[in-house]
Amino acid sequence: MYLEKDDHIRDFIKYGHRKDKEDEPETALIRMPAYGKSLSARQVEDLVAYVKGVSAFYPGMPDSARKGMEAAQAAGCFGCHGPSGRGGIRNPGSFKGIIPGWDDPGLADLTRNGSETEEWIRTGTLKRLEANGIAHHFLHAQRVQMPAYDTLLSEERIGDIGRFINWLRNDRK
Numbered sequence: 050m051y052l053e054k055d056d057h058i059r060d061f062i063k064y065g066h067r068k069d070k071e072d073e074p075e076t077a078l079i080r081m082p083a084y085g086k087s088l089s090a091r092q093v094e095d096l097v098a099y100v101k102g103v104s105a106f107y108p109g110m111p112d113s114a115r116k117g118m119e120a121a122q123a124a125g126c127f128g129c130h131g132p133s134g135r136g137g138i139r140n141p142g143s144f145k146g147i148i149p150g151w152d153d154p155g156l157a158d159l160t161r162n163g164s165e166t167e168e169w170i171r172t173g174t175l176k177r178l179e180a181n182g183i184a185h186h187f188l189h190a191q192r193v194q195m196p197a198y199d200t201l202l203s204e205e206r207i208g209d210i211g212r213f214i215n216w217l218r219n220d221r222k
């Protein structure tokens with residue numbers, strides 16, 4: 050998108066356009082209304098935070114990660130893992146009671162490296178965890194189970210998505 054920082058989101062909510070692009074000719078038929086007069090400063094800040102949360106606002110994201118994010122979107126991962134994979138739906142019986150975000154520090158030990166992430170996407174689980182009694186219990190007690198994608202996604206797509214998850218965890222500022 051053409052928003053590169055928080056200010057740009059804030060401007061759109063308050064004025065209906067970017068302040069620094071005010072002089073450019075307006076071409077859109079339907080224009081974003083300005084909400085600055087009807088919202089408090091606090092409400093505007095809450096909305097900025099919300100828009101960032103749900104819109105995958107990652108201005109510095111490299112193309113390799115973006116490709117994976119788009120593949121994950123197309124594959125339907127975000128229906129369970131939440132907007133851009135950062136925290137999903139309720140999951141009774143699981144470790145946390147919800148499907149955690151891919152960037153959740155609590156999951157750092159679930160998949161320890163890129164090849165485990167790819168194994169998880171392919172099979173919906175990990176051989177290493179299945180062999181551990183407690184982990185095995187939680188994996189199978191949780192109501193929503195991670196599907197296996199090996200027959201649905203090519204190795205190339207799985208690699209792309211893995212790179213996105215890796216970026217989300219380690220490189221996102």
Ligand code: HEC
Pocket residue numbers: 121124125126127128129130140143144145147148149150151152156159160166169170188191193194195196198210214
């Ligand atoms: C039907 C719901 C559902 C869908 C759809 C889904 N997952 Fe999952 N996923 C889960 C559950 C449940 C877990 C286990 C979380 C736990 O144990 O706390 C999980 C765990 C994971 C993990 C391991 C945990 C971690 O963060 O390292 C990865 C990686 C993952 N999913 C990737 C994907 C990808 C990529 C897609 C799309 C191709 C996808 N999932 C689609 C439900 C889903």
